[in-house]
Amino acid sequence: MATVTSGLEHIAAAEIGDAFLGSQVEVQYDRKDYPGRVFFSVSNMTEDSFSILNGLHSVEYVYCLIGRITLQSCCPPPAQPTTTTDDTEQLKSSLQEKEGQEKQSDEGEKVAEKKEEHKKRKKAREDDKRRKKKKTEVDPQLKEKALAEIASAVSIYNETDWETAYGVWKSYARAVKGIRNSEMLSTAIFSVSARTAGSHLFRENEMGETLAASIQTLYPRWRQQCRNSEMEIMAYLRNSELILGFTITQSSLSMSHVSASRDLGVTALKPAIAYAMLRMAQLRPGMIVVDPMSGCGTIPQMGSNIWSHCLYFAGDISEVAVRKTKNNEDSAREEKRRTAPCDVFQWDGTLTPFRDNSVDMVITDMPFGKRIGNKQGNTKLYPRIFQEMYRIVREGGKAVVLTQETELMQSKIISRKTWKDEEHMDINQGGMKTRIYVLSKVNASEECSGQHARELSVEWKCLWANKQKEVHPPGIEPGSPAWKADIIPLDHECWL
Known part of the structure; x- marks a missing residue:
């Protein structure tokens, strides 16, 4: 079993299937019942198989399952219906009766009635709190019975199941980590990682303690140690199904493909999500890929590592972000991770120095308006960004963007019919519901009216002229042929 970012299950399943193409592999996932988890089995695991497993990009952690029960x-x-009288209904009826009597009562009686109503409301609130507290209280007998069933689940699997799963862990540790200890099976130091999803009669720590005690009963020579343990036993209880297994990878596989000393930004993108965006782009050899808001450069760094047959440009308006991207590129070069050219520059993402129809693909992480910017600013930024993308992307090109502004995308971008929503995918990014869009450029001569195309052309000429008037690169005189060109020529051989 592998854990992935919720929403990227099919990306991970496709990558696992492609990685073990020559082997017999079965991949299954159910986003509804088991979000963020992919189950797969590979026959005849060898050292080469472990190397392939270690090279997965969309997977976080891998586990060897003992079984599911x-x-x-x-x-x-289930909660039983209460037979007590409803204090709320009684309070409403009494208030209605008193509303008719208030007109005939004097001021003193009104004050007394208000005090009585206040007391009844207070009593009703206290009764509601007591009922809610009673619902949350767990019957000790039911709790003890549930934990006993958890303990018995360990002994349901025989010694062969445990040794088989542990043997896979030993083979991985021997092949990847270089650990060689023939006595490891009899004198193992282990820890239990318990996770639950749903409503249960016990807590995660109680479940972990019960499982650890049962494992020590099954293997008396094994010793539990919470920190610095040799192996970790995973227990995942979702509703009523318990999954037991050994943790194969102690660290995230997706994070292992980027520089360990990389300089992170405020909104650094997870490498697994960057890989998913690059895979959804379906890059081909010779493509020119641009990230106009690169941040710390996760997308171009992942692209240059995996899809090395493309040319990458990265840029950001922030000088700090550009410096971090360059530092990460230097670190990747020192670690010999980067295999494709990637140039980093500081620019305004709404006015990039590229010729019209010169870029094959734009892949970027749009600002959400939380840690950087705000929601109101995005309403002005998004149209300008996508207009610039429309200008530089060639006909038939695409844009793959990650954003949380789904309503803004629909109202300001997709509804203008300059971009066609070919595919979108919702993912869970750190507890936030975000969406990856795959947009294809719509040919203005076919989908847009002539008037609309002329308006876009005039709008971009005005924007570019204003930008040229604001900033004059050194050595270029205003009014010269270079100043009037579609692009400000820069002293770099890769500019288009």
Whole structure:
């Protein structure tokens, strides 16, 4: 089993299938029942298989499963309907009666009635709190029964199942980490990582303690140690199904493909998400890829490592972000990770120095308006960014963007019919619901009216003329042929 970013299950399944293309591999995933998890089995695992496993980009952690079992008494029983009188309805009826009597009562009686109403409301609130507290309280007998069932789940699998799963862990440790210890099976130091999803009669720490005690009963010579353990046993309980297994990878596989000393920004993108965006772009040899808002450069760095047959340009308006991107590129070059050319520059993403129809693909992480910028600013920024993308992307080119502004994308970008939404995918990014769009450029002569195309052309000429008037590069006189050109020529051989 592998854990992935929720929403990228099909990307991970496709990558696993492609990685083990020559082997017998079965891949399954269910985003509804098991979000963020992909189950796969590979026959005849060898050292080469472990090397392939270590090269996955969309996977976070890998586990070797011991088994899956359905429990009967771990979930709380359904709530029974209460037979007590509803204080809220009684309070409403009494208030309605008193509303008719208030007109005939004097001022003193009104004050007394208001005090009585206040007391009844307070009593009703206290009763509601007591009922809610009673619902959250767990019956000790039910809890003990549920934990006993958790403990018995360990012994359901025989010693062969445990040794087989542990043997896979030993083979991985021997092949990747270089650990060689023939006595490891009998004197292992282990820890238990327990996770739950859903409503249960016990907490995660209680579940972990129960499982650790049962494992020590099954293997008396094994010793539990929370920190610096040799191996980690994973227990994942979702509703009533318990999954047990050994943690194969101690660190995230996706993070291992970027420089360990990379300089992170405020909104650094996870490498697994960057890989998914690059894979959805379907890059081909010779493509020119641009990230106009690169941040710390995760997307171009992942692209140059994996899709080395493309040319990458990265830039950002922030000088700090550009410096971090260059530092990360230097670190990747020192570690011999980067295999494709990638140039980093400081520019305004709404006015990039590229000729019209000169870029094959734009892949970028758009600002969400939370840590950087704001929602109001995005309403002005997004149209300008996508207009600039439309100018530089050739006919048939695409843009792959990650954003949380789904309503803004629909109202300001897709509805203008300059970009066609070919595919979009919702993912869970750090608890936020975000979406990856794959947009294709719509040919203005076919999909847009002539008037609309002329308006876009005039708008871009005005924007570019204003930018040229604001900034004059050194050595270029205003009014010269270079100043009037579509692009400000820069002293770099890769500029288009």
